[in-house]
Amino acid sequence: MTDDDTPTARAATKPGKRPTINDVARVAEVSKKTVSRVINQSPFVREETRVRVNAVIAELGFVPDLQARGLAFRRSFLVGLIYDNPSPNYVVNMQQGVLDALRGSGLELVVHPCLRTADTVVADIRTFVERQKLFGVILPPSMSEDERVIDVLRDLDCPYVRIASVSLDGPGAMLVTNDHLGAAEAGRHLADLGHTRIGFISGPALFRSSAVRGGGFREGLAERGITLDDRYVAAGAYTFESGVEAAKTLLSLDPRPTAIFTGNDEMALGVFKVARDMGMEIPRDLSVVGYDDLPMASRVWPNLTSVRLPIRDMGRMAAEKLLAPMRGLDPAKLDQPEVRPSLVIRDSAKAL
């Protein structure tokens, strides 16, 4: 016998156990179905009833059991982030953005990195999505570009949002980052600084952004009447080491380029290294512009001019699209959110 032995508290629940929907129903003197309606925000509940039930829910500290709901709903309350992007900065910012959107929704984020080149990826992803009965999935590049994975998700009837540099799907399932715009801005910037003999280090063919950034860069130069000479284009792989190799190639050309645009910042730092090893000083002897605006860009010397994508915002926008149906919106009728990259001008590119 405790002080708390009021009729209500007594009827509430056995000690040491979390209250269930039955406890709420009993105390509120309604059926559990009505409690269920209140939990699920059904409009078919009288206002007075809703208020009373909510009061009891608060009083008992009732929290619906996710497993039980999931079992009945035949799906979980988990959002999957499936990625093969190896940049820690990209991954963490994307996760933060997704979590920004998920906050308060009752959904949680399950992370699933994988190797797109492994021959078990597709089967692995199928198992993951099927077992977890995911609420939805977010696919940043280059995972977003793999149609085998998309087929699996469609087959499993799992909602998804793809993030990519160009549109690859219906508006309900896409977030477009328009990488060509950022690259074009980089091109115009270098041209406006007076550079004409310009090099480009591309990303790997597996990443769609490689071609899109390259194309955008060409466009930007073309707007200023400059044509990118194919001899000044080297293939990289988005890694520091590949940037080093490509820079060695480009900087041993005669005449050598006065400026280099790289498909990402990692490779730009490779250019930094080679230039230093060759006794060149940036930006005096060589201008460099990168892409991604990693935290590193503003730590190295000279600070790297780079194109920034609002990665955290992208994660949030993609997740919000996934949440739309929950909020009574039709994802197919939503507008396709787009994102614009922007050039962050620092000290690594100067006028000739």
Next chain:
Amino acid sequence: MTDDDTPTARAATKPGKRPTINDVARVAEVSKKTVSRVINQSPFVREETRVRVNAVIAELGFVPDLQARGLAFRRSFLVGLIYDNPSPNYVVNMQQGVLDALRGSGLELVVHPCLRTADTVVADIRTFVERQKLFGVILPPSMSEDERVIDVLRDLDCPYVRIASVSLDGPGAMLVTNDHLGAAEAGRHLADLGHTRIGFISGPALFRSSAVRGGGFREGLAERGITLDDRYVAAGAYTFESGVEAAKTLLSLDPRPTAIFTGNDEMALGVFKVARDMGMEIPRDLSVVGYDDLPMASRVWPNLTSVRLPIRDMGRMAAEKLLAPMRGLDPAKLDQPEVRPSLVIRDSAKAL
């Protein structure tokens, strides 16, 4: 009527639906309880029966429903990673390590970053763990050092493993990283290079590693007969900016230090910046040693000498500890895994 209309296949399951434990039981001609025993690797099943049931499981492609198991077990198959560490590199490596251990276990990783300074953290973590009925939780620093969170986990009966620079808990719940050893090595290294007037930039007081690294550094110097002068110690906050401020202080002392050890790499890069701005060249005019060995350490110029912690391994080891009971091991009787940092010698610290 299909070609597949054999008795077995017919009895198997309705089309378009995933087979359940009942389907397996029917086809294998056992009770669902026996199927359950096989799934859960109970030893109380005749070998012959087990083989037959497993064959049917494979034949039907049966995958146990996680929500249903979770509802009956009263817990989920999710491991939570709760952290407030802001370094993307640390976070991603830790996640990778945890996933290395989780692979094949049927468990998935739910990430939960948070702000330890927010006044809702503790309540927020309670909600998270309680709602998800987590299988277990992994706490890297400095989350691992928050006793309020530990109290919540104990109260909720949620297994956890803490990762910290010193032991804070029983062997079943700890992974010790011994940061003092790495810092001591840094101290001996600088002393062996002939430095005697040495500066130290510490991390924030909220992080236990700050004091542990500082203490280890003092010990290392002491082993070489050098005492760290308190006037050459500045308080940082593990951020680039705080490194800049602290470096300004230390480098304006007269006489100024010939070497600086920083509590992490971010702050070391702050020292790089200030040294450059003051016209000093590293390592000619100043030796610098960092801690963490970020990817950046081998990108900047000069390459940064730094102490490395095997973060991915740490994640894996912590997760394996969490999985021990699943494998029939008693976590309390397990040995407490320890990790040893190592000094990676590069170009930022040289002999006087």
Next chain:
DNA sequence: CTGAAAGCGCTTACAG
């Protein structure tokens, strides 16, 4: 607007 019954797919507790 509300409710009683049946069911989601597993496991626990109890028998044998």
Next chain:
DNA sequence: CTGAAAGCGCTTACAG
């Protein structure tokens, strides 16, 4: 070593 019954805590489908 195996099984029939009851239960985990919700929702769906059907009535009213």
